[in-house]
Amino acid sequence: MTETEQLQAFEARIARGEKIEPGDWMPDAYRQQLIRMISQHAHSEIIGMLPEGVWLQRAPTLRRKLVLLAKVQDEGGHGQYLYHAAETLGVTRAEMIDALLAGRAKYSSVFNYPTLTWADIGMIGWLVDGAAIQNQTMLAHCSYGPYARAMVRICAEETFHKKQGMEQIIRYTRGTPRQKQMAQDALNRWWWPSLMMFGPHDATSPNSAQLIRWGIKTKTNDELRQDFVNKMVSDFHAVGLTIPDPDLYYDASSGNWISGEINWDEFWRVVKGDGPCNAERLQARREAQENGAWVREALAAYAAARGEG
Amino acid sequence: MNDTLLARNVLALADDSLLLGHRNSEWAGHAPILEEDIAFANLALDELGHAQLWYELHQELTGREPDETIFFRDAADYLNVQLVELPKGDWAFSMLRQYLFDAYENVLLAHLVNSSNARVAEIAAKQRPEEMYHLRHTSNWVKRLGLGAAESHRRMTAALNELWAYALQLFAPLENAQALTDANILPDPRALQTEWENQVGAHLTASALAVPAARAPRAKSRSEHTAHLRELLTEMQEVARSEVYGVEW
Amino acid sequence: MNDSQWARYEVFEQERAGAPHRNAGSVHASDAEMALGNARDVFVRRPNCFSLWVVPEAAVFAKTAQEVARDDWYAAPAADAPRETYLVFSKKGQPARETFVEYVGEVQAATPAHALRVALETFPPQDVFVWWVAPERRVLKSEQADAASMFAPARAKKYRMHTFYPVEPIMRELKSAQGMLDNSEKTTDND
């Protein structure tokens, strides 16, 4: 078969709804796009452990401590599943981690914002995990089998993350004046970063058309963001919180809540490494990698001496 | 009389598990490799879960709710051993501490499942399968680190020399606990210590780690604490104490 | 052991007695015993497991149907080459809930390629998209005696399940009190 015939056969498989599996023929651009997307997604899960992790030792009840530790641990598990999915495309986890620690790889900009109060934990569950679910539910239908399967596992777990956050915030909106204030303050700080999680507008998103053509994504950034805004505005209004967007309005003809413009300068600044916590997040990962080197080496030596590994 | 005494001993068990789980949760996101980050968090979750079971029994005996006991009690009233309040140290220190504690829990629970107190026996039976897994996990790690490389051996030896006398405090009884042993509610701590030293000693030796000579526990009373406990509690209780007890979080 | 992340082991998970072992993903580990433990900690954080198998990724011979059709992968083994047991896994069809290769049976063979050739003759190849074979001696299996300590504990952690947080009825109540329910939300009232 010529390259063109192979490409046609490949696109016909995707059109039939077949999953592409490791070993199958795929265009190099498909492979490269997937490696980029999946490894970024994996890094986001791993970096995502950090902003919530700093509150593990301050959770105000034993139950909250258990829930938060289980959630932070799940995020590590998500990173694990996703690194596996990328590994099936021929890249090693060591290479991906090196790229992250060297600052060559991107991850979700939302994790470069600081967690300032305990209410941020609930708000992150509701908003940030909520946005992740919006995106990941779509990716569970991705044409690449290993990515789709990782998403199926992850989505089931993310529902717990979102609901524990909702439970917490709902309580605060009915709690003490200080708790109410904390919940509103957390929404004020996390609303815009969570909208940014869906990425640039379709018009400025160079990969979008091809990703959709190849069944990697089935919706555009703006479509996903709109679905998210509609759901969240109605939820937050119901619990009596105010969306920090003076331009937000309801458009009766489309049935959509239309939000004001995202601060794209801030978005690109944070993505490119200059957000409030970028340096701190990468530093934490580098330290973990360096402090763990002697451990990994010792176990490798132990296995090698016994003919294993 | 026995209820008050039992409550104090149950509280000691609860505090040990709580603080060990708390300390180990500090590794979440920072462990040497991703799979172990997840595995170590599992151990911490289990320890926190075991603490919860003991605090619930403590509540049945005293009427004090677990969260009040945990977040509205000062360092002087905590009954944990100093072993679990020490900062997490390096990976050798945390892993070895977890191993020494898991080995103790395994010998302890093997007795507690036969306790004459039905609730104690029931809680012990719930914890035991998880603790068997803990010991399998941590004893494997101790062996690999002990035998793995010069650097890991050096760090494990340093950690063991530091931790040993702290671990011996696990076998120092609370005042008047003999009455609970006589009533077959709790095991005899001297018997426990002998079992623990035999098992742990054999495994450390097989892992090329020399059992330290220290025979005396670092502290005799569970009311004696290091400055680390106050620091730990200040952080742990900060959010809870920003509102009065009873607020829903 | 060629990098900082140790070797990779494929993980097969059996959800309940009688169900086939199905590939769940992989774990990195320094040895097989650790791989089995890591598989438990990574894939059994929730109660969905009856038994686990791990096998070094390097010991798996994997071919998609597309690759099998190319027929460039087979070389006949020597007639007197010793046979051993290989486990055979396949991905059948394109199920709605996406799943991957699962255990279908075993064959006796001399080499991985030979095992795949025998598998193609033994198991119906229609509708199979992926084949995996691996020598059984490289597979480490969890023991049933350990099930209580390996798999049962996940059941006690109810707080990991989203059903532990009944927030949906609260949201519906709030919205209906404020006349905010749309039709799609009204219809789910009794679930």
Ligand SMILES: [Fe+2]
């Ligand atoms: Fe996640």
Ligand SMILES: [Fe+2]
């Ligand atoms: Fe999450």
Ligand SMILES: [Fe+2]
């Ligand atoms: Fe334990």
